[in-house]
Amino acid sequence: MAYHNHHSHADCIRLVPIFNHLNDEQMHLIAQSANEVQYVKNELLFRFGDKDDTLYIINNGRVRIYSLSESGREQTIRILHPGDFMGEVAVLQTEGYHSNYAEAISETSICRIHKKDLDQYLDRYPEIMRRILSDITKRLQLSEKQTVQVSIEPVEARIIDFLSENVEDEKNHTYVTLPMSKKDLATYLGTTPETISRKFSSLEERGLIKRHTQKCIEIFDLDELLFVSS
Amino acid sequence: MAYHNHHSHADCIRLVPIFNHLNDEQMHLIAQSANEVQYVKNELLFRFGDKDDTLYIINNGRVRIYSLSESGREQTIRILHPGDFMGEVAVLQTEGYHSNYAEAISETSICRIHKKDLDQYLDRYPEIMRRILSDITKRLQLSEKQTVQVSIEPVEARIIDFLSENVEDEKNHTYVTLPMSKKDLATYLGTTPETISRKFSSLEERGLIKRHTQKCIEIFDLDELLFVSS
DNA sequence: CGCCTAGTTGAAATTCGTCAAACCCTGTGG
DNA sequence: CCACAGGGTTTGACGAATTTCAACTAGGCG
Numbered sequence: 001m002a003y004h005n006h007h008s009h010a011d012c013i014r015l016v017p018i019f020n021h022l023n024d025e026q027m028h029l030i031a032q033s034a035n036e037v038q039y040v041k042n043e044l045l046f047r048f049g050d051k052d053d054t055l056y057i058i059n060n061g062r063v064r065i066y067s068l069s070e071s072g073r074e075q076t077i078r079i080l081h082p083g084d085f086m087g088e089v090a091v092l093q094t095e096g097y098h099s100n101y102a103e104a105i106s107e108t109s110i111c112r113i114h115k116k117d118l119d120q121y122l123d124r125y126p127e128i129m130r131r132i133l134s135d136i137t138k139r140l141q142l143s144e145k146q147t148v149q150v151s152i153e154p155v156e157a158r159i160i161d162f163l164s165e166n167v168e169d170e171k172n173h174t175y176v177t178l179p180m181s182k183k184d185l186a187t188y189l190g191t192t193p194e195t196i197s198r199k200f201s202s203l204e205e206r207g208l209i210k211r212h213t214q215k216c217i218e219i220f221d222l223d224e225l226l227f228v229s230s
Numbered sequence: 231m232a233y234h235n236h237h238s239h240a241d242c243i244r245l246v247p248i249f250n251h252l253n254d255e256q257m258h259l260i261a262q263s264a265n266e267v268q269y270v271k272n273e274l275l276f277r278f279g280d281k282d283d284t285l286y287i288i289n290n291g292r293v294r295i296y297s298l299s300e301s302g303r304e305q306t307i308r309i310l311h312p313g314d315f316m317g318e319v320a321v322l323q324t325e326g327y328h329s330n331y332a333e334a335i336s337e338t339s340i341c342r343i344h345k346k347d348l349d350q351y352l353d354r355y356p357e358i359m360r361r362i363l364s365d366i367t368k369r370l371q372l373s374e375k376q377t378v379q380v381s382i383e384p385v386e387a388r389i390i391d392f393l394s395e396n397v398e399d400e401k402n403h404t405y406v407t408l409p410m411s412k413k414d415l416a417t418y419l420g421t422t423p424e425t426i427s428r429k430f431s432s433l434e435e436r437g438l439i440k441r442h443t444q445k446c447i448e449i450f451d452l453d454e455l456l457f458v459s460s
Numbered sequence: 461c462g463c464c465t466a467g468t469t470g471a472a473a474t475t476c477g478t479c480a481a482a483c484c485c486t487g488t489g490g
Numbered sequence: 491c492c493a494c495a496g497g498g499t500t501t502g503a504c505g506a507a508t509t510t511c512a513a514c515t516a517g518g519c520g
């Protein structure tokens with residue numbers, strides 16, 4: 001169960017790009033009106049249709065935003081990391097309702113700020129609004145890209161694209177550490193675990209990748225992989 | 231070819247929700263720094279990768295924003311109508327590049343405002359930024375919805391959903407006037423013209439709709455239609 | 461009136477999801 | 491330390507939905 005902590009949250013505020021340009025005094029002021037909440041793994045922060053008027057800031061852990069279709073299939077929309085915020089819909093519109101589900105995918109601590117408090121800060125420090133706007137604009141771009149991918153790229157190209165965005169290099173080996181289970185990856189890429197699994201097998205058979213463990217995949221030739229996908 | 235008109239554009243500014251809360255004098259000031267450009271049907275306003283630092287406001291006509299996949303397939307992202315704006319990516323980030331294509335789908339006149347001018351107005355009238363933020367937030371919601379639909383709802387459900395969002399009522403007849411060609415509708419719904427055509431035929435055979443002209447479709451029972459799609 | 465593009469229809473091919481079974485990894489409790 | 495349970499993962503077989511290719515038709519504009 002979520003538990004509330006009413007101690008100092010300056011860390012939380014200091015962490016967030018939308019606030020971290022403020023000076024200590026200003027941040028302290030904002031921290032006053034934030035309250036911290038803890039969630040355990042798999043706990044829901046809110047669900048579709050919930051009425052809410054708070055801004056959520058991730059302090060620690062990770063949160064998954066997803067949506068459900070009529071038929072019950074999930075589409076993961078994004079994963080939030082420490083410093084990210086959400087709930088802007090609720091905050092910017094009077095009478096805001098959540099349009100998605102949010103779930104903690106690990107032990108997570110977040111800060112909540114109520115609309116009425118945030119509104120004051122927005123008036124007093126216009127830079128905050130500028131930064132929120134900048135963040136949301138970036139997300140809009142990402143979301144539009146995701147739409148295009150899910151709609152017109154075949155699954156294999158989506159997987160390759162995802163891999164290429166998560167490569168890490170280590171002493172002439174290129175590999176990817178999957179940041180989530182294949183089950184969740186499937187809902188993120190708009191497909192099913194089975195299809196993900198099959199595509200990985202196919203890529204491995206063709207000598208393009210090698211699966212070391214469930215989460216760690218070696219890529220033999222990234223350029224060739226990207227070439228294959230187009 | 232686009233031609234420039236340097237006369238008064240107060241109309242243009244007055245039209246736009248992000249500015250229309252200002253008084254006459256303020257709007258006049260902004261209109262000073264806007265310049266009007268005309269485009270003919272099918273003319274490109276900008277393309278992916280173009281560097282740009284202007285905000286575009288639709289004065290008249292319609293503009294289609296779309297994206298191209300590796301394989302050359304198009305995905306229509308949205309259609310802009312008079313009063314809508316675009317180019318926020320360019321305006322909010324220094325060094326902004328367009329991430330999509332924009333095409334006039336009818337004779338279109340737009341107003342352009344340069345970043346350096348807009349920035350002044352944003353500082354002077356914070357309400358403008360609030361409204362831009364509100365608009366972009368709504369678009370983000372729509373974009374996320376589009377992602378989910380395209381990825382997990384079958385084509386028929388997407389079509390029905392689209393129809394239901396575009397119904398007009400007129401003396402106990404419910405009908406829809408398609409705001410774009412079926413070709414473009416197909417790229418909007420993430421499918422092909424052939425599939426769109428087949429689904430419409432199927433819906434007509436089942437007595438749910440009737441095609442009067444290419445653009446005008448009568449809906450016999452909206453509730454039943456929505457029921458069928460779930 | 462005729463051309464050109466958009467739209468329609470059919471048949472074949474393909475991708476992908478579903479269902480089912482087997483496997484494997486991890487953590488738990490004996 | 492091992493056995494077991496349970497979820498995630500893999501693989502196969504199958505079928506449904508959709509795309510592709512091709513041919514044909516219809517509507518709009520010169």
